[in-house]
Amino acid sequence: xxxxxxxxxxxxxxxxxxxxxxxxxxxxxxxxxxxxxxxxxxxxxxxxxxxxxxxxxxxxxxxxxxxxxxxxxxxxxxxxxxxxxxxxxxxxxxxxxxxxxxxxxxxxxxxxxxx
Amino acid sequence: xxxxxxxxxxxxxxxxxxxxxxxxxxxxxxxxxxxxxxxxxxxxxxxxxxxxxxxxxxxxxxxxxxxxxxxxxxxxxxxxxxxxxxxxxxxxxxxxxxxxxxxxxxxxxxxxxx
Numbered sequence: 001x002x003x004x005x006x007x008x009x010x011x012x013x014x015x016x017x018x019x020x021x022x023x024x025x026x027x028x029x030x031x032x033x034x035x036x037x038x039x040x041x042x043x044x045x046x047x048x049x050x051x052x053x054x055x056x057x058x059x060x061x062x063x064x065x066x067x068x069x070x071x072x073x074x075x076x077x078x079x080x081x082x083x084x085x086x087x088x089x090x091x092x093x094x095x096x097x098x099x100x101x102x103x104x105x106x107x108x109x110x111x112x113x114x115x
Numbered sequence: 116x117x118x119x120x121x122x123x124x125x126x127x128x129x130x131x132x133x134x135x136x137x138x139x140x141x142x143x144x145x146x147x148x149x150x151x152x153x154x155x156x157x158x159x160x161x162x163x164x165x166x167x168x169x170x171x172x173x174x175x176x177x178x179x180x181x182x183x184x185x186x187x188x189x190x191x192x193x194x195x196x197x198x199x200x201x202x203x204x205x206x207x208x209x210x211x212x213x214x215x216x217x218x219x220x221x222x223x224x225x226x227x228x229x
Contacts, residue, residue, distance in 0.1 A: 004158070031215050040124070042205065042221035043159075050215065058216070090158055097215055101147050101166055104217060106158035 003027070004107035006091050012113045019078040021110050023091030030096035032074035033104065036060060037088040046089075049074055050096065081114045088112075117142050119208050121220035128196050129228050136191040136223050138206030147209035148189040149217065150180055154202045162204075165189065176200070201227045 007022035023032065031050050035043040035058075045058030047066040055066050063085060067075045074093075078085055088111050092104040120139045128134055140146055147166055151159040163174025170182040180191045189206060203224050207217040 033216075035219075040221060043219040045216060048214075048216055092159075094215060101209060102215065103149060103161045103164055104159075106151075106160070108158045109156075 004091055004093055004105050006089075006107040006110050008110050009108060010111050010113075012115065013078075013081050014115055015082060017078075017081050017114075019081045019112065019114075021076040021078075021089055021091075021112070023074045023076070023093075023107055024072055025074075025093040025105070026072065027093060027105065028071065029093040029105075030071075031094045031102075031104075032068065033092040033094075034058075034064075034066060034074065034076045035090040035092065037090055037109070043090065046076065081112075083114050086112060086114045117146075117208060117218050119206050119218050119220040121204075121206055121223050123223045124221070125224045125226065127226040127228065130198050131195050134191075134193045134196045134200070134225070136204050136206075136225070138189045138191065138220060139187050140189065140206075140208045141187060142208055145184075148180075148182060149207040150174065150178070150189075150191050151205045151207065151219075152176075152202050153205065153222075159205060162191070196225075196227055198227045198229060201225055 004025045034046040048056045049068040065077045090109045091107040094104045095102040118141045149164045150162040153159045163172045165172045165182045203222045205222045206220040
């Protein structure tokens with residue numbers, strides 16, 4: 001059974017803290033994605049990685065960075081957490097295709113609260 | 116730029132009633148189209164996908180969707196809704212031929228009354 005796991009389901013952090021969200025996939029997928037989900041806004045792409053050490057900004061990269069040192073692991077970093085980064089964070093992975101012709105597999109999500 | 120519109124934010128149906136969730140997209144070529152479902156507190160699960168061929172696509176849990184190029188639509192249907200179908204549903208489209216990124220709609224929340 002294919003699996004994408006995220007390090008935490010719930011996380012509470014203070015403003016200004018550095019926050020790490022980890023995602024691991026066991027499907028040998030080339031692509032990995034970090035999304036942010038907010039009510040009424042759907043899923044917004046933060047960053048996309050198409051290979052180890054390769055990354056591409058998504059629609060809302062400001063305030064975030066990512067790291068992909070190994071194929072199976074993709075980390076999202078909030079350099080200095082702010083209250084407007086309180087949200088649900090979803091990680092996904094997919095095979096490399098031609099224009100999104102492979103489905104994305106999602107992890108269960110991390111609900112981050114910044115106080 | 117490509118986009119996806121789900122015009123219905125919230126839909127309520129009675130158990131056993133039929134369901135249709137709307138999805139419209141803008142894309143120049145034949146799109147890759149997906150429907151995902153998200154149960155409360157969970158990640159997204161793929162219901163079905165369309166790439167080419169037969170425009171009526173069957174998915175899991177008794178769902179189907181029909182691709183209509185003339186209307187730029189990919190509506191999701193189910194003939195008889197079960198209480199367990201209460202969830203949020205997302206339509207997505209492949210962004211373009213040279214990237215594997217998807218564009219997601221804003222979602223439709225389905226509520227099912229007994």
